[in-house]
Amino acid sequence: MNFTRRNFLKIAALTAGATVIANKLPVPANPDDTPSAGPNEPLPHISTGGLIRPPGALSEKLFMAKCVSCGVCVNVCHVMKYDAVATSPFGKGGLWGIFEYGIPHIKDMRDFPCGLCMECPKHCPTGALQKVEKENVAMGMALIDLGLCFGWNGDVCLSCSKACPLGAKVFDFYNGEWGNQPFINEACVGCGLCVKYCPLGGSAIKVVTKKQYQNVKASYAGEFRKLLAMSNEERYNIVYSQNLPNIMGRGKLIEREYR
Numbered sequence: 001m002n003f004t005r006r007n008f009l010k011i012a013a014l015t016a017g018a019t020v021i022a023n024k025l026p027v028p029a030n031p032d033d034t035p036s037a038g039p040n041e042p043l044p045h046i047s048t049g050g051l052i053r054p055p056g057a058l059s060e061k062l063f064m065a066k067c068v069s070c071g072v073c074v075n076v077c078h079v080m081k082y083d084a085v086a087t088s089p090f091g092k093g094g095l096w097g098i099f100e101y102g103i104p105h106i107k108d109m110r111d112f113p114c115g116l117c118m119e120c121p122k123h124c125p126t127g128a129l130q131k132v133e134k135e136n137v138a139m140g141m142a143l144i145d146l147g148l149c150f151g152w153n154g155d156v157c158l159s160c161s162k163a164c165p166l167g168a169k170v171f172d173f174y175n176g177e178w179g180n181q182p183f184i185n186e187a188c189v190g191c192g193l194c195v196k197y198c199p200l201g202g203s204a205i206k207v208v209t210k211k212q213y214q215n216v217k218a219s220y221a222g223e224f225r226k227l228l229a230m231s232n233e234e235r236y237n238i239v240y241s242q243n244l245p246n247i248m249g250r251g252k253l254i255e256r257e258y259r
Helices: 005-014 060-066 072-079 094-100 159-163 193-197 210-229 232-250
Strands: 085-087 104-106 141-144 171-173 182-184 205-208
Touching (some): 072 085, 141 182, 141 210, 159 171, 159 182, 205 210
Antiparallel strands (some): 141 205
């Protein structure tokens, strides 16, 4: 974190009159620092603690330095009827939360994903959000839980790919007797529309930050390749003994399907 004038004033305002004994406090962890997943670690265990910034955000350090917590992007998002952008409340995240207070992020991609209307960068007064084409947005990376996705477990579901504003550019399909097997490639911009329209209860898709994605990229790709290389008998055992019971436990939300 750069110790800019803005951050200095924010800390001064929030901690006025308080005495902080630094050597007695734990070192705050950056919420973007997520440990790498193990070689067989399923997607639900990938932390999504890192905050997803609005489209056009500068690199994290520059974004934090330039953003003045004005709330313009929040208001614009509300006017556009997406309500995807929110600001971090004071007191959340411990000591690190002091720096996050009032900073915008995408609050809930299951119900309020970013619509990529690209209006918030146009109105950002400080340049913390830059004007950028939809295809070049880098909010995060969407990952499909292959053990929960209908398309990887014998069903045909195209809800995620139909919801994606970039469509065929982002989705690859590995069609076979176990389903249409969708895979999100690195053209994904992380808007979260696929998360919303996944019909599985709770969604089979998560959006992680770019940094988190780099941490789990190798193990995730390994699981993907291992599934494609399995024999029918191996796949049958996994789908019917493990995956389908988990899927049935989540339930299916018909109204979530993108028609």
